[in-house]
Amino acid sequence: MKAAVLREQNQPMEIEEVQISKPGPREVLVRPIAAGVCHSDLHFLDGSYPYMLPTILGHESAGVVEEVGKDVTYVKKGDHVITCLSAFCGHCNKCLTGHLSLCQSPEVSRPPEVESRLSIGGETVHQFLNLSSFAELMLIHEHALVKVREDMPMDRAALIGCSTTTGVGAVFHTAGVEPGSIVAVIGCGGVGLAAINGAAIAGASMVIAVDMVDSKLELAKAVGATHTINARSGNAVGEVLELTKGGCDYTFEAIGLKATAEQAFQMLCSGGTATIIGMIPVGTMVELHGVDFLMEKKIQGSNMGSNRFRIDMPRFVDFYLNGKLHLDQMISKHIKLADVNTALHALKSGEEARHVIMFDQ
């Protein structure tokens, strides 16, 4: 099968012929139909997060089951599925206390002594986050996918695989936004737009979108923002505090920068909670004013929207099909696998929302 292989950080990925192993007892071979290009892929490409190389990036996809391992009963050939990097073991402390997205059990990947799922001429290709979706086939653990309705368009379904689950999940699960809350979201890419949409669904009374690109702020309005602020003015915090007359109940950072994480905390009212979704580069420290804790301000991280994706993703599919989740607006372009480098590059400027790779069928 063909895949976009990353051999060196900051170098373009090349389309190469890659060998994929046979499904183990609990593995599923998936033929992706669509794969979104997320900013997290770029963090690993540019080295702000290290990863073993060579690898095949991509972690936001939807496709069709091609073949299943002998112990798999959950799906069969032909089922439509969305993949998720939050593969869960189902029996560790985190899983059993309902925090499936924090499962760190190694059993969903192949142990180091076994043949790797992906290789080129005998050389291991490291599977990215147990998925590697910039490829014509994916071999994944059965706990890294969910079955979905067949009337769901695959390109929209792919977005649910990461950005929707991350953004909407951060609002619903990590933060638990209540109806009537005042919310601000900093960064209106695929993830931030999903958080805005989620806040609107949750019944927030005010949803303030902050970005530096006007077209993104327009998109934010289309998916549920009630107010927008262009951060180029240099005073996004001041503008939010003025607009809200004292700060937000909930803020979400969806960029991955120290400065905007600190702004998310500064935008809170007393008792408010800042949720950091963006991937801040490894080694970066975030600074807060200690006195703010007397006002019971809180700050927390969110991994993949604290999901229980086997439950969440089919609900998000229903939200889309019922007109509540505005995934059509979030796709700015459909591309071919060979154009993946251009799509990743485009994320740097912030001008466009999601690019979705459509695989030839």
Next chain:
Amino acid sequence: MATARIKSEITGTVWKVLLAEGDAIQVESELMILESMKMEIPVESTVSGRIQTILVAPGDAVDEDQDLAIIELD
């Protein structure tokens, strides 16, 4: 002989150790692979020399800033 310590940048679990005690190691050589939140993270040497001691084994949990190996410098 002067030594240096290779530290973990992140909290995670040791997945695979790629080199052994006594092996020569260069700046940027991969010493081991850590797994953290589903990521396979390489630990690269920051110095050149010979590996004196590897302080962790596959399956061990490691914290940010924890020493992973001691290198005898060239």
